[in-house]
Amino acid sequence: MDLQEFRAGLDAWLAGHEPELRAESGPGAGLDEEMRHLSKVKRMAYDAGWMRWGWPERVGGFGGTTLMRAYLGEALAARDLIEPGIYSMTEVLAPTMIEYARPELAAETVPRLLRGDETWCQGFSEPGTGSNLGSLACRARRDGGVWRVTGQKVWTSLAQYAHRCVLLTRTGTPESGSRGITAMLADMDAPGITVRPIRAMHGRDEFCEVFFDDVRVPVDRTLGEVDGGWGVAMDLLPYERSTSLWHRGAYLRQRLGHLLATAPDGAFDPAELGEAVQAAFAFHARSRETQHRMARGERLGPETSVDKVLLATTEQAVYDLVAGAVPADIALGDGADGDRWRTEFLYSRAATIYGGSAEIQRDIIARRLLGLEGGR
Amino acid sequence: MDAEAAELLARSLERAFRNETVKAVEASLEEIGWREALAEEGTAVVPLLFARQGAAIAASGALDDLLVSALGFPADPGTAFVLPEFGSYAAPGSMEEGGLAVRGLGSVRMAAASRAVVLTGRDGGLRASVVETGRFEARPVRGVDPRLGLVMVEGEGIAASGVEIAPATWEDALAAGRLAVAHELIGVSRTMLRLAREHAVTRVQFGRPIGAFQAVRHRLAECLVAIESAEAAAGAVLGPDGGADPVAAGMAKAFAGRGARTVARHCQQVLAGVGFTEEHGFHHCFRRVLTLDGLLGDAKTLTRELGEQVLRDRRLPEMRLL
Numbered sequence A: 001m002d003l004q005e006f007r008a009g010l011d012a013w014l015a016g017h018e019p020e021l022r023a024e025s026g027p028g029a030g031l032d033e034e035m036r037h038l039s040k041v042k043r044m045a046y047d048a049g050w051m052r053w054g055w056p057e058r059v060g061g062f063g064g065t066t067l068m069r070a071y072l073g074e075a076l077a078a079r080d081l082i083e084p085g086i087y088s089m090t091e092v093l094a095p096t097m098i099e100y101a102r103p104e105l106a107a108e109t110v111p112r113l114l115r116g117d118e119t120w121c122q123g124f125s126e127p128g129t130g131s132n133l134g135s136l137a138c139r140a141r142r143d144g145g146v147w148r149v150t151g152q153k154v155w156t157s158l159a160q161y162a163h164r165c166v167l168l169t170r171t172g173t174p175e176s177g178s179r180g181i182t183a184m185l186a187d188m189d190a191p192g193i194t195v196r197p198i199r200a201m202h203g204r205d206e207f208c209e210v211f212f213d214d215v216r217v218p219v220d221r222t223l224g225e226v227d228g229g230w231g232v233a234m235d236l237l238p239y240e241r242s243t244s245l246w247h248r249g250a251y252l253r254q255r256l257g258h259l260l261a262t263a264p265d266g267a268f269d270p271a272e273l274g275e276a277v278q279a280a281f282a283f284h285a286r287s288r289e290t291q292h293r294m295a296r297g298e299r300l301g302p303e304t305s306v307d308k309v310l311l312a313t314t315e316q317a318v319y320d321l322v323a324g325a326v327p328a329d330i331a332l333g334d335g336a337d338g339d340r341w342r343t344e345f346l347y348s349r350a351a352t353i354y355g356g357s358a359e360i361q362r363d364i365i366a367r368r369l370l371g372l373e374g375g376r
Numbered sequence B: 001m002d003a004e005a006a007e008l009l010a011r012s013l014e015r016a017f018r019n020e021t022v023k024a025v026e027a028s029l030e031e032i033g034w035r036e037a038l039a040e041e042g043t044a045v046v047p048l049l050f051a052r053q054g055a056a057i058a059a060s061g062a063l064d065d066l067l068v069s070a071l072g073f074p075a076d077p078g079t080a081f082v083l084p085e086f087g088s089y090a091a092p093g094s095m096e097e098g099g100l101a102v103r104g105l106g107s108v109r110m111a112a113a114s115r116a117v118v119l120t121g122r123d124g125g126l127r128a129s130v131v132e133t134g135r136f137e138a139r140p141v142r143g144v145d146p147r148l149g150l151v152m153v154e155g156e157g158i159a160a161s162g163v164e165i166a167p168a169t170w171e172d173a174l175a176a177g178r179l180a181v182a183h184e185l186i187g188v189s190r191t192m193l194r195l196a197r198e199h200a201v202t203r204v205q206f207g208r209p210i211g212a213f214q215a216v217r218h219r220l221a222e223c224l225v226a227i228e229s230a231e232a233a234a235g236a237v238l239g240p241d242g243g244a245d246p247v248a249a250g251m252a253k254a255f256a257g258r259g260a261r262t263v264a265r266h267c268q269q270v271l272a273g274v275g276f277t278e279e280h281g282f283h284h285c286f287r288r289v290l291t292l293d294g295l296l297g298d299a300k301t302l303t304r305e306l307g308e309q310v311l312r313d314r315r316l317p318e319m320r321l322l
């Protein structure tokens, strides 16, 4: 299957199944409902085969170009059938599993993620560890065939729904920095894990505190080498800035399109609108190149920080435009449209924080792309 | 053109733009066969040439060649193109009772050219005429960027009949021209960033290269984001058929123009005192940015008009399929 065939087939399938794929309760129904709906969409797309294209056969995929994955998320987001923040977690975590997990483990677990049977989360940040990931403290001690994990994670998106967690732990000495980190896949129902959802500013329990109290993780759940977790994390981050961002870009265009179709006359300053459209166009062009590089098998690296900065800037410009066009909806609106614009506007403020803050991205660009030593 | 041929052409172009005088640049372009490449490969060769012309802060009649041939006239070193007035993209000429009247800009080619193509527009109809350059006044513009060699073109009562130009033909020509200027702006931006980066690694203050200071690093990172984004946008202008998409070309040019100003602002700050001198190369770049932005519609105009168009359509412009 090539991309053209895939696109035509998927478009036809989506046209035929749109009523079923659309969330019954409509947007803004709350995260529980959205997660249920996401599972349903993933399951239907998996059963119809679409969700399997672009993934290797050894994890239940059908193979073929990764552009098909990019297009699937785009097509779903463009029709407002998914919200990419929760959908695209797969694009971040599955590639890591494929690259670093034991082949049997990847073969067993990745299909469940693709099929929507499971939700996974990413346990990197801690109370004392945000931007400086190398300082993390959540400890894992080797005890025969298991790791015994004790510590805390925070801002862990979707942990309250998650079956599994891609977890970074400290296995070296406390001073070992980036050299003493090990990545592993933990089961979220293991004894000793406590999850406390945190209400975020946009009114949702977006993320959680996760406590680990002597949690046992089998050693064969280690991802990559022992003490090699830094490399795993560094390889994961470019994925967070490629296909997921493409999906987000499609979603932004869809929302901007909706705003254009519905906002009253005189709601926009043409110059401001023109700028946001140009930014969306530039992001589309940049991210499209990244998707094609990935499809050619190129290794993604620090250049994806450019994509990330551009997307975060574009996203905030688009929602600034929203806030200017329908200010009363954002400030006061209590209908479904107002709730949704407000939630999304507030969420857009995090675009320069998660996945490596805007400052950290600029540091990566300065150091790795411009060759400027020092800093921090 | 395959990658190898493109690489070869790019390297020859780079050498051509190292020439000191415009005459030598034009001669080198002739030797390289730039016009033949344009005729054979079409707009695909535009990025190759203009990015290098921009990076070298060089000037030539390449934009004249591009626009002249896009309107269906033979391009040669003796033929110039009368550009619209600064900031605008309206046809520079009009057909009056007493003949053709023109008011626009000429490139560095104008001085040596014997003919110029003048686009006239009135009541929606477009015509293009070949006019002898002696028939109008061409006064050198000094302005902010004398090295670019722009001239102010003015004349009236010129006998000319011209040929009809389909609006779509002019739209395509304008798209190709905007793509060219976008790449030129990106080239200039790259040079500014190179200068500022070199300065950041060599200039020591407080016992460290200034490139170790985060305020400096982030400014330069911001420049690279602006440049890479503008390059991606410009790269999306050429469709699979090799032609430049008019809406995309307008967006890319405006984006590159705005980006180049961002780059100029940050690089100037990083270069500080030395960058404010005429001895340092930066000022040539900044001058070029200010001038190029005004050719074939400036960023401000194009951005506002795009917004107005999107509001009329009530939907986003088409973007390329994955």
Ligand SMILES: Cc1cc2nc3c(=O)[nH]c(=O)nc-3n(C[C@H](O)[C@H](O)[C@H](O)COP(=O)(O)OP(=O)(O)OC[C@H]3O[C@@H](n4cnc5c(N)ncnc54)[C@H](O)[C@@H]3O)c2cc1C
Pocket: A121, A122, A123, A124, A125, A126, A129, A130, A131, A132, A154, A155, A156, A157, A158, A206, A207, A350, A353, A354, A355, A356, A357, A358, A359, A360, A363, A376, B214
């Ligand atoms: C919506 C959302 C979802 C998230 N989901 C997850 C998740 O699923 N899993 C997970 O592990 N984490 C997640 N995070 C956490 C996110 O990765 C961190 O918030 C982020 O890395 C920043 O860490 P911090 O909040 O501790 O800020 P800090 O690192 O304390 O930074 C505070 C401020 O200082 C700046 N700063 C810090 N260091 C430097 C420096 N060296 N130079 C310049 N400026 C600096 C930062 O840019 C920031 O502006 C999420 C966050 C949000 C907002």
